[in-house]
Amino acid sequence: EIVLTQSPGTLSLSPGERATLSCRASQSVSSNYLAWYQQKPAQAPTLLIYGASSRATGIPDRFTGSGSGTDFTLTISRLEPEDFAVYYCQRAGSSYTFGQGTKLEIK
Amino acid sequence: EVQLVESGGGLVQPGGSLRLSCAASGFTFSSHWMHWVRQAPGKGLVWVSSINNDGSYTVYADSVKGRFTISRDNAKNMLSLQMNSLRAEDTAVYYCVRDVHGFGAFDIWGQGTMVTVSS
Numbered sequence: 001e002i003v004l005t006q007s008p009g010t011l012s013l014s015p016g017e018r019a020t021l022s023c024r025a026s027q028s029v030s031s032n033y034l035a036w037y038q039q040k041p042a043q044a045p046t047l048l049i050y051g052a053s054s055r056a057t058g059i060p061d062r063f064t065g066s067g068s069g070t071d072f073t074l075t076i077s078r079l080e081p082e083d084f085a086v087y088y089c090q091r092a093g094s095s096y097t098f099g100q101g102t103k104l105e106i107k
Numbered sequence: 108e109v110q111l112v113e114s115g116g117g118l119v120q121p122g123g124s125l126r127l128s129c130a131a132s133g134f135t136f137s138s139h140w141m142h143w144v145r146q147a148p149g150k151g152l153v154w155v156s157s158i159n160n161d162g163s164y165t166v167y168a169d170s171v172k173g174r175f176t177i178s179r180d181n182a183k184n185m186l187s188l189q190m191n192s193l194r195a196e197d198t199a200v201y202y203c204v205r206d207v208h209g210f211g212a213f214d215i216w217g218q219g220t221m222v223t224v225s226s
Contacts (some may be wrong), residue, residue: 032211035210035211037213041209044218045152045213047214050210050214051210054210056207056214057214088152090154090212091211093211094155094166095166095185096157097154101151
């Protein structure tokens with residue numbers, strides 16, 4: 001089973017700064033099947049990125065997904081106050097796996 | 108409006124059963140794979156089960172295999188999850204989610220329904 005490890009566990013930044021979140025897979029993952037989600041407290045997750053780099057409908061262009069093989073990255077170019085949340089990566093295949101999440105908090 | 112609305116959650120004793128339902132609207136339900144994802148209180152997201160467009164293929168996480176059954180009724184735009192032999196560790200919010208064609212990503216999520224397994 002492919003394990004996804006996200007780092008860091010917690011990222012403390014200020015609005016306007018750039019955020020870089022990592023997702024590392026224990027085996028190679030097809031880029032078509034790597035996604036990123038944002039979850040705010042007491043809300044369902046929201047799809048941000050699918051296919052490793054395609055933004056979902058309505059997602060601002062400050063969110064960028066990149067990577068291939070075992071290393072994937074979600075970059076938020078200039079943090080807005082509403083971006084502080086928990087972020088999960090996820091892969092699809094014969095089954096589906098989520099990373100453990102990265103909490104992006106206000107510094 | 109594209110929408111998924113779950114129901115059926117509640118408090119159940121260990122070893123008991125519960126059936127979750129998800130009503131889909133605003134899109135062609137029969138064109139999409141569907142999934143259940145759960146989240147224990149204060150924890151991360153965990154995939155539970157998936158079903159293909161016509162219901163002929165299902166897959167489960169090892170933790171629920173043999174205890175949970177996913178099904179769908181495309182005529183009624185309904186997704187279901189029958190949960191038997193429930194354990195304390197099944198306590199979670201259960202989300203019904205829609206699959207993005209060809210990418211295995213989850214683009215539409217319901218609001219979730221809470222399942223609590225406790226005596």
